Amino acid sequence: MAQITLIEAVTQALAYEMAHDESVVVLGEDVGVNGGVFRATQGLQEKFGEWRVLDTPLDETTIAGVTVGLAVQGMKPVAEAQFEGFIYPMMEQIACHAxxxxxxxxxxxxxxxxxxxxxxxxIRAPEHHSEANEHLFTNIPGLRVVMPSSPARAYGLLLAAIRDPDPVMFFEPKRIYRQYKEEVPDDGEALPLDVCFVLRDGTDVTLVTWGAQVKECLEAADELAQKGISAEVIDVATLTPLDFDTIAESVTKTGRCVIVHEAPKTAGYGAEIAARLSEECLYSLLAPVERVTGFDTHIPLFRLEMKYLPSVERIVEAAQRTLAAS
Amino acid sequence: MSIAAKFEIEYLQYLDQDGKEVGKELPEFAKDLDHMVELYKLMVSTRVFDAKSIALQRTGKLGTYASCLGHEAAHVGIGSAMRREDSLAVSYREYGAQLYRGVKPREVYMYWGGDERGNDFADAPKHDFAWCVPIATQCLHAAGSALAFKIRKEPRVAVCTIGDGGSSKGDFYGAINIAGAQNLPLVAVIVNNQWAISVPRRIQSGANTLAQKGLAAGLFCIQVDGNDIIAVRKAMEDALERARSGQGGSVIEAVTYRLGDHTTADDARRYRGEQEVKDAWDRDPVPRLRKWLEAKGKWDEAKEEAWKAECDDWMDKEVDAYLETKTQPATAMFDYLYAELPADLVAQRDFVASLDRQS
Incomplete structure (x- = not known):
């Protein structure tokens, strides 16, 4: 079986679902002949034709609104916003209609x-190409907000997202698009959209994260293990609706929690998880909940962007602080 | 000098404001006078319905309501030209088109009366869109519908209606643009009633006509007298036929006038002069068609009175049905959010259910 990257898993899921459900169509800017600027739709137009893989006019509002119309009339559109930073014109159609x-x-x-x-x-991209703004969507009722963190989860969650009867935002962490390969059987098996994934068991502290920061959290867990600290790592994967039970169960066991995300701290989705922990797990907590996040600034242009993104070092320090507290 | 592009916009009118034919040969449908009587009757019932809605609002039985007074020819002309399998995406006052397609007055009352069930049309096509309050966004839903029909090779057309103000928005342009680029079966009707709340047509655009906006998108464009139902219907029929047969989309500008306030929360006397409104009443679409039908011997005062009485009865029954509709349980706010209620929302729903039990 072939080993594939996260982005190849996206392509594999799209191709599988298009082959098995003719109502699935892909639309966006450059998704056709060019196969998407990251090649997520590579080869799809050749395979399924230009009426199922549509290059649209260069207007995000059009892509979003046409997607609503297609879906209402019985199609299952998969629209591409070329970059998260260009998604803002789509938000009215998503929030007010979809x-x-x-x-x-x-x-x-x-x-x-x-x-x-x-x-x-x-990824050292130009301005407006590096945004993390999932929290703007997690506050919209009626949506699902999903973010895969591995090739296998990209494949399984994207299949689930396309098959879901409701609108889904599927945010792909492009920093790990090609980070590593793993075996992903092209078997059409979807993953559930209502669970968090426990990627590593631990007993001392719970690291809660999603998207690209899963990598840093797993590395931090390795470092913490060397220091004799056992960290549990949870990939939230589906941010809304949230499987809080899995997080609560873990934090009740460990008594400590570090929430890690790339978006700005204030009113980021980590704030919601921290609030839920204080509402529902306060008496199990042995230390204040820590958040390791982007700062309340714009993500800098690329010379400084790695200073902005949560690092393994910051995660390890935060975890150690929770242990020092009790 | 070489010319890169040249254009002209046709203005279509069959009946002048006194209901006299302007000398243009009538289209086939208009020669069927019984059918024209049916259209007239719907224009009258739409007006009776509208007056009833405002009365309901003034007596506290309806929330804010957007009147359609003066738009009857445009709206009935649009709705009556369409087939049931076509899809209609309206803004929020196109009741004449919707009543023709089977939306019930009680559903309109429910929507403006604060009950989502008004959007769950019982008899109108299930593929017709719900009222769309954010301006112009419905145009893209129609474009997406047209794209779905095209992909599936179905001989169906997506129609959207929009106001003069709405035609200033990018969503409108995005819809006609993709329709032109992909040759989609889309008919976009700008119902130009001269006013976007308090902002007049001249502030929306420097273009001579709003119809010509469609030229930039590569669509067929025409301006019609929106108070002449024969003109509206004819332009619609032609546009629908072109779209259905793969010859592309259209932009129709129906020039009319908003005789009422923007909504019941508005007072148009604040921003427009009495004389302008008085002049607009002279172009009222309803008496115009009535005069024409009377001259043809197809209508008279007795018929008018009898039909209005019938409309009153109809609306009274619809009002009764609306007023008798019990408010939904509060838990309804959860029950249509997703196909299945997510586990994380169960506790919130249970809490709301407990509030309902207490009250």
């Missing part, structure tokens, strides 16, 4: 659509 049509028509109209977007920093 996320609420089922509710406002009492179930008469539904929007089974997926918006894929290469997400986050760390």
């Amino acid at each position: 996320a609420r049509l089922r509710n406002r028509t009492r179930g008469r109209m539904t929007v089974p659509a997926v918006w894929r977007a290469p997400w986050g920093g760390g």
Whole structure:
């Protein structure tokens, strides 16, 4: 079986679902002949034709609104926002229509659509190409916000997102698009959209994260192990609706929690998880909940971006602080 | 000098404001006078419905309501030209088109009366969009619908309606742009009623016509007298036929006038003069068609009175049905959010259910 990268897993999932469900169409800027600027849709237009893999006019609003119309009329569109930083013009269509049509028509109209977007920093990209803004979507009812962190989870979660009867934001951490390969059977098996994944068991502290920071958290867990600290690592994967039970169970066991994310700290999604922990797990906590996040600044241009992104060192220090507290 | 592009916009009118034919040969549908009587009757019932809606609002039985007074010819002209399998994406006052397609007055009352069930059309096509309050966003839903029809090779057309103000938005341009680029079966109708709340048409655009905006997108464009139902219907029929047969989309500008306030929360006297409104009443689409039908011997005062009485009865029944509709349980706010309620929302829903039990 071939070993594939995260982005190849995205392509594999799209190709599988398009071959098995003719209502699935892909649309966006440069998704056709060019196969997407990151090559996520490579070869799809050749295989499925230009009416199922559509290059659109260069207008994010158009892509988002047309996606709503396609989905309402029985298609399963997978729209690409070329970069997370360009997603803002899409938000009205997503928030006002995609996320609420089922509710406002009492179930008469539904929007089974997926918006894929290469997400986050760390690839030395130009300005507006490195945003992490998942928290702007986690506050929108009626949406699912999903972020894979490995090739296998990219494949399984994207299949689940396309098959889901409701709109899904699928944010792809582009920093780890090609970071490593793993075996991903092309078997059409979806992963559940309502669970967090416990990637590493531990007993002293829980590291809660998603997207590209899963890598840093796993590395931090290795370093902590060398210092005799046992860290549990949770990949939230589906941010909303949240599987808080898995997080609560872990933190109840370890008594300590470090939340790691790339987006700015204030009102980032980590704030929601921290608040839930204080509401539901306070008496199990042995130390204040720590957050290791991007700063409340714009992500700098690329010379400084690695200073902005959470590092293994910052995660290890935060975990050690929780242990020092009790 | 070499010319890179040249254009002209046709203005279409069959009946003048006194209901007299302007000398243009009538289209086939207009020669079927019984059918024209049916269209007239719907224009009248739309007006009766509208007056009833405002009365409901003034007596506290409806929330804010957007009136369609003066738009009856445009709206009925649009709705009556479409086939059931076509899809309609409206903004929020196109009741004449919607009533023709089977939306019930009680559903309109429910929507403006604060109940989402008004958007769950019982008899109208399930593929017709719900009311769309954010301006112009519905145009892209229609473009997406047209794309779905094209991909599936279905002979169906997506129609969107938008106001003069809405045509200033990028969503409108994005919709007609992709329709031109992909040759989609889209008909976009700008119902130009001269006012976007308090902002007049001249502030929306420096273009001579709003119809010509479609030229930049490569669409067929026409301006019609939006108070002449024959003109609206004819332009619609032609546009639908072109779209259905793969000859591309259209932009139709129906020039009309908003005789009422923007909504019941608005007072148009604050920003427009009495004379302008008085002049607009002279172009009122309803008496125009009535005069024409009377001259043809197809309508008279007795028929008018009888039909209005019938409309009153109809609306009274619809109002009763609306007023008798019990408010949904509060848990309804959770029950259509996702196909299945996510586990993380169960506790919130249970809490809301407990509030309902207490009250």
